[in-house]
Amino acid sequence: MIRVLVEPIVRAALLEDLGRAGDITTDAIVPPDAPIAAVIAARQPGVVAGLEAALLAFELLDPSLEIEITRADGSRVERGQTIARISGRARPVLAAERTALNLLCRLSGVATATRSLVDAVGNHKARIVCTRKTTPGLRILEKEAVLLGGGANHRFGLDDAMLIKDNHIAVAGGVGAALERARAHAGHLVKIEIEVDTLDQLAEALQHRVDAVLLDNMDPPTLRRAVGMVAGRAVTEASGRITRETVPEIAAAGVDLISSGWITHSAPILDLGLDIA
Numbered sequence: 001m002i003r004v005l006v007e008p009i010v011r012a013a014l015l016e017d018l019g020r021a022g023d024i025t026t027d028a029i030v031p032p033d034a035p036i037a038a039v040i041a042a043r044q045p046g047v048v049a050g051l052e053a054a055l056l057a058f059e060l061l062d063p064s065l066e067i068e069i070t071r072a073d074g075s076r077v078e079r080g081q082t083i084a085r086i087s088g089r090a091r092p093v094l095a096a097e098r099t100a101l102n103l104l105c106r107l108s109g110v111a112t113a114t115r116s117l118v119d120a121v122g123n124h125k126a127r128i129v130c131t132r133k134t135t136p137g138l139r140i141l142e143k144e145a146v147l148l149g150g151g152a153n154h155r156f157g158l159d160d161a162m163l164i165k166d167n168h169i170a171v172a173g174g175v176g177a178a179l180e181r182a183r184a185h186a187g188h189l190v191k192i193e194i195e196v197d198t199l200d201q202l203a204e205a206l207q208h209r210v211d212a213v214l215l216d217n218m219d220p221p222t223l224r225r226a227v228g229m230v231a232g233r234a235v236t237e238a239s240g241r242i243t244r245e246t247v248p249e250i251a252a253a254g255v256d257l258i259s260s261g262w263i264t265h266s267a268p269i270l271d272l273g274l275d276i277a
Contacts, residue, residue, distance in 0.1 A: 001052055001144055009137060010056045013099045023095040036090035037277040040104070042077040046270040047115045049073050049145035050107025055084065057100040062092035074111070074148040083272065097274050105269040106138070107145040113267035114149025117260060120244050124251035126258045129154045129237070133261035142264045154259060162186060163214070164194040175201050179208040193237070202226055206233060215255065216240050223253035 040054075051073050058065050065088035071077050083104075086093055117128045128151040134142045143153045155161040164178045172178035175194065182192050193212035196202045199222065205213055206229065215226050217240035230236050237257040238250050250258055 001140070003052075003056070005140055006053050006056060007060075009141065010053050010060060010099070010103070012137070013103065014057055014060060014096065017099050018095065023091070026091050026094045030090050030094065032089070032091065034090040035088070036093050037087040038085070038093055038274050039082045039277050040084045040086070040101075040272060040274050041082050042079055043271040043273055045076070045078050046108055046112035047149050048075050048077055048083055048104075048108050048270075049111035049148040050104045050141060051084065053107070053141055054100040054104035055086075057096040057103070058086060058093060061096045062089055064088055065092065076115075085277070086274075093274075101272060101274060103141070105272050106135070107141055108270035108272060109267045110142050110145035110264055111149035112270050113263040114146050114151040116244050117242070117247050117258070117263065118150035120247045121251045121258070122248060124248075124254075126238075126251040126255050127152045128247075128263070129257050129259045130264050131259055131261045132157070133265040135264070146263060149263070151263065152257075162190060162192045164192070166195055166197065166216075169194075169201075175204040176208060179205065179210060183209060193235075195239075199226060199229065202229055206230065210234050212237060212257075214239055214259070220249045220253045223250060223255060227254040 048071055051069060055067050058067065065086055068085040070085065071081060071083045077083060114128060121128065130143055130146040130151060131154055146153060155163065162182050164182055169175055169178050172181060179194060186192055191211040193214055194205050194210055195214040195216050196205055197216050202213060212235035213230060214237045215223055218226060223238055227236055235257065236255045237259055238255040239259045242258055242260040242262065247258060
């Protein structure tokens with residue numbers, strides 16, 4: 001990822017932790033030139049993501065630190081495996097430790113959750129995609145973590161694609177009216193997707209020019225009927241009640257995409273730790 005996009009996020013996280021006086025505990029106990037050799041290691045199996053941001057936290061506090069990555073972003077790791085080694089002055093390593101691990105554990109958790117759904121899809125064509133249900137301020141990092149977990153990205157924000165949801169339809173007065181207004185305002189490069197809850201709504205949407213349809217909270221038999229109705233005229237996306245247990249049958253319905261908010265808003269962290277070597 002481009003550093004200029006990541007650095008402001010890491011700086012803000014460091015400033016939040018260092019406050020007005022820095023790490024007063026470490027400064028009181030650790031001499032300025034005391035050396036350290038430390039490793040970041042996995043305490044449970046999963047997929048690594050967020051190393052660039054995490055290691056940047058150490059680098060911003062001390063560019064002279066020696067850092068070696070032993071398991072790259074996107075790698076599967078087992079419990080006990082070393083992910084990175086850090087050596088140099090102890091003070092900046094200890095001061096940056098929690099910020100680095102907060103980012104690394106969070107983003108690796110997102111990648112691991114994504115991979116669990118990707119693996120559950122198996123040989124079906126459906127791709128797992130994320131949503132805008134991300135941690136404020138961390139969207140770019142969490143969407144990168146989804147990619148590292150084998151998923152794909154939905155729109156990044158409100159400005160890069162049109163997604164007509166149920167409330168838009170209610171205010172517009174119907175599916176057709178919402179699509180007509182969207183099409184009238186969309187630039188030639190802007191895709192339009194509409195969320196439908198029923199097959200009747202889908203039939204109405206297909207009477208208009210639409211790029212993708214979000215099939216919301218439909219059971220697998222209904223999804224199969226919906227995919228048949230679309231017949232390749234638009235991208236089909238299933239959403240709602242997506243879990244590791246339900247995703248295989250949803251994928252088997254033939255949809256192109258399966259969107260999950262869980263992989264970003266509720267993924268458990270991957271337990272990683274920094275230990276003195």
